[in-house]
Amino acid sequence: xxxxxxxxxxxxxxxxxxxxxxxxxxxxxxxxxxxxxxxxxxxxxxxxxxxxxxxxxxxxxxxxxxxxxxxxxxxxxxxxxxxxxxxxxxxxxxxxxxxxxxxxxxxxxxxxxxxxxxxxxxxxxxxxxxxxxxxxxxxxxxxxxxxxxxxxxxxxxxxxxxxxxxxxxxxxxxxxxxxxxxxxx
Amino acid sequence: xxxxxxxxxxxxxxxxxxxxxxxxxxxxxxxxxxxxxxxxxxxxxxxxxxxxxxxxxxxxxxxxxxxxxxxxxxxxxxxxxxxxxxxxxxxxxxxxxxxxxxxxxxxxxxxxxxxxxxxxxxxxxxxxxxxxxxxxxxxxxxxxxxxxxxxxxxxxxxxxxxxxxxxxxxxxxxxxxxxxxxxxxxxxxxxxxxxxxxxxxxxxxxxxxxxxxxxxxxxxxxxxxxxxxxxxxxxxxxxxxxxxxxxxxxxxxxxxxxxxxxxxxxxxxxxxxxxxxxxxx
Numbered sequence: 001x002x003x004x005x006x007x008x009x010x011x012x013x014x015x016x017x018x019x020x021x022x023x024x025x026x027x028x029x030x031x032x033x034x035x036x037x038x039x040x041x042x043x044x045x046x047x048x049x050x051x052x053x054x055x056x057x058x059x060x061x062x063x064x065x066x067x068x069x070x071x072x073x074x075x076x077x078x079x080x081x082x083x084x085x086x087x088x089x090x091x092x093x094x095x096x097x098x099x100x101x102x103x104x105x106x107x108x109x110x111x112x113x114x115x116x117x118x119x120x121x122x123x124x125x126x127x128x129x130x131x132x133x134x135x136x137x138x139x140x141x142x143x144x145x146x147x148x149x150x151x152x153x154x155x156x157x158x159x160x161x162x163x164x165x166x167x168x169x170x171x172x173x174x175x176x177x178x179x180x181x182x183x184x185x
Numbered sequence: 186x187x188x189x190x191x192x193x194x195x196x197x198x199x200x201x202x203x204x205x206x207x208x209x210x211x212x213x214x215x216x217x218x219x220x221x222x223x224x225x226x227x228x229x230x231x232x233x234x235x236x237x238x239x240x241x242x243x244x245x246x247x248x249x250x251x252x253x254x255x256x257x258x259x260x261x262x263x264x265x266x267x268x269x270x271x272x273x274x275x276x277x278x279x280x281x282x283x284x285x286x287x288x289x290x291x292x293x294x295x296x297x298x299x300x301x302x303x304x305x306x307x308x309x310x311x312x313x314x315x316x317x318x319x320x321x322x323x324x325x326x327x328x329x330x331x332x333x334x335x336x337x338x339x340x341x342x343x344x345x346x347x348x349x350x351x352x353x354x355x356x357x358x359x360x361x362x363x364x365x366x367x368x369x370x371x372x373x374x375x376x377x378x379x380x381x382x383x384x385x386x387x388x389x390x391x392x393x394x395x396x397x398x399x400x401x402x403x404x405x406x407x408x409x410x411x412x413x414x415x416x417x418x419x420x421x422x423x424x425x426x427x428x429x430x431x432x433x434x435x436x437x438x439x440x441x442x443x444x445x446x447x448x449x450x451x452x453x454x455x456x457x458x459x460x461x462x463x464x465x466x
Contacts, residue, residue, distance in 0.1 A: 021228075036303065066252045066292040075290055076243070076252040081334040081367045103334070104367035104426060125232055125425060126334070126369040127458045128239040130248040148305040149252075149292050161235075163228070163427065174366055177428020181226055182421030 005159075009057030010098040015120050018164045020171035024122060025159040030059040030101070032153040034080055037144055038088040045095055052143035052152055055092065059099035064149035065139075066129075074136035074155070078129030079103040082121070086110050093117045105174045106166060115170045122162035123173070135160040187322040188268050189466060191277035194324065197464040198281025198312075201328035202257065203289040205462040206249040209240055212396040213373075213434070213459045220371055220424075220431040229429030233371075236424070236457060247289075251458045254291035255330030257282045257312035258390065264321035275314055283308040294333065315387065327394060329461035335368035338454040341386050345448055350409060353378060353450055358416045360452045361433065366426015369456035373397065374417065374436040377451040379443040389453035392437035394461050401438060410436045434459075 001021045006014060008028030018024070031053050033041065044051055062085055065077035082102030089100065090113035098119050103126035106114075114121060124132060138156035145151050165173045214237070221233040243250045259278055271277075286293055286309040295310065296303040340360050344352055357376055364372075377388025401407035413436045423429020434457070443449060 064252060064292060064294075066249050066254060067290045069290045076249045076292075078252050080253070081337070083367060103369065105365055123366075123425060123427065125235045125239075127251045127456055128235045129252040130243040130246060130250060131235065131239045133248065134242075146304075148307065149294065150305075165427075173428075174426050177226065177228065177423060178365075178421040178426070179428075180421065181229075181423055181428045181430055183419040185416055185419055 008059050010059060011057070012098070012118055015098060015118055016168050018120055018167050020164055020167045020173040020176065022164040024162045024164060026059070026122070026162055027158050027160070028156065030061050030155050030157055032061050032063050032065070032155060034062055034064050034150050035084050036147050036150040037152050038085050040144060042088045042091055045091055053154065055096035057098050058096065059101065060092070060097060061155065062100065062102035065153070068139070074133040074139050076129035077133050077136060079124040079126050082106055089113065093119045101162060105172070111166055111170065111172065114166050115168060118168045120164060120168060121166040123165045124160070124162055132160070186268050187264070187266055188270050189324060190271040191269050191274055192271055193466050194274065194277040194326065195281040195284065197326050197466060198259065198278050198328065199285040199288070201326065201462050201464055202282055202285025202291065202330070205328055205460045206254045206289065206291055206330055207243055207247055209250060209458060209460060210396065210462070212398055214240060216397040216434040217371070217457065220434060224424070224429055224431050226423055226429035228427055229424040229431060232424040232427065233431070249291055250460065251332060252292055253294060253332040253334065254286065255332050255460070256295060257309055258329040258331050259312045259314045260327040260391070261314060261316040262319045262325040263316060264323045265318050266322035267324055278312050278314055279310040282310050282312045324466040325463060326466070327461065327463045329394065332456050332458070335372065335454045335456040338364035338368040339389070339452055341382065341449065341451045343382065343447065344450050345446070348448060354409065354413050354416065356450055357413050357436070357452050358420070360454070361417045361422070362420050364454055365422055368454045369458070370422055370426055371424055371431045371434045371457050373455040373459050374413070374433050375453040375455060376436065376438040377453070378438065378448065379441040380449060381443070381447070382449055384441065385449040385451040386453065388439040388441060389451040392439040393453060393455045393459065395437045397435045406438050406440065410438055
């Protein structure tokens with residue numbers, strides 16, 4: 001377990017050094033997307049069309065923030081549950097995506113795709129949404145404004161606190177953690 | 186007969202929308218502090234501390250505790266001596282939700298057509314309203330913003346007498362195990378038994394409104410709750426599912442009579458941001 005300062009776009013060599021359980025402070029541009037936006041992104045990829053942002057080395061944060069108040073960069077913005085995006089994620093990883101941020105475990109298909117393409121899944125603390133907002137320094141909607149909270153936003157984050165859940169070697173912090181603290185009845 | 190202008194209902198609902206999303210009930214905060222004392226996992230303790238710190242930030246900055254400010258669940262207990270004036274009761278509740286979610290910059294999380302178009306309604310309406318007529322001349326409004334992540338982990342099962350109480354316990358523990366880190370543990374587990382298919386689900390949600398630490402009024406079910414809680418915390422899921430001894434803060438059960446052929450059981454899962462509040466007019 002180590003603490004790592006990480007910047008986007010993600011560097012393949014730096015990602016390979018990460019291990020499940022590491023604490024990461026992430027800085028740079030990231031993109032928000034949840035269910036509805038994923039559906040549209042994957043449809044674009046399947047039609048061979050261009051996406052609203054460059055996937056190469058990109059990080060997607062599964063979040064639908066509360067609307068910002070006047071003068072506020074970001075209102076509460078914690079992670080949503082990741083499994084709902086599992087069906088879309090392998091194609092995105094194949095197309096260049098390297099990091100995802102959410103809460104809860106991923107499917108075996110997503111985990112296999114992360115090993116294959118060198119991707120990493122990070123957990124942010126779900127429900128700690130007001131605190132997470134303070135690491136967001138810039139935010140703008142870049143696509144799908146009609147989706148409201150589900151629109152795609154470009155965020156600039158500074159030292160966003162995360163935990164590595166799935167590393168590029170196939171380790172899974174959920175499995176390891178639960179095994180360690182499980183007791184027989 | 187007591188006349189109540191529905192504008193009072195709108196005002197009360199609006200205030201509840203705002204306050205429940207910013208301020209967590211004291212019993213929930215205390216349960217999380219107790220969990221921090223007892224948690225064995227260092228990562229689990231770190232996560233619990235982040236969660237507790239977040240409460241302070243939300244209160245200080247008047248920001249919602251969680252960005253998922255929920256579907257607006259509203260329980261109305263209307264005294265039968267009450268006569269509402271000034272408009273329709275349900276529209277008054279929805280207007281309160283509309284005003285509260287807009288003015289406090291809370292997230293609007295409802296889609297109109299739930300399957301095909303899934304277009305956001307833009308104001309977090311319609312609220313999900315349950316009304317009971319009770320004796321008296323007052324109106325009690327219980328408001329609970331319910332996040333989607335934990336709600337998705339809930340389940341209704343039509344069990345039978347043969348399953349018995351051990352079958353119920355196994356079902357609840359299994360539901361929590363399958364939920365893993367998805368519903369933002371440490372969770373509160375609401376269990377409803379009896380009634381019918383829809384009634385047991387209502388009971389499970391009502392059970393979540395009971396303050397943590399308040400025992401079940403039935404000593405037999407109080408023991409059952411404790412046993413399920415012990416088993417659930419032995420699963421090792423822990424804070425956020427990353428391992429630890431605190432998977433649930435509490436298990437709350439509610440029971441009602443049911444048909445001789447049936448034993449409906451519902452498990453409603455609540456995230457650690459167990460938000461609810463009430464107001465009496």
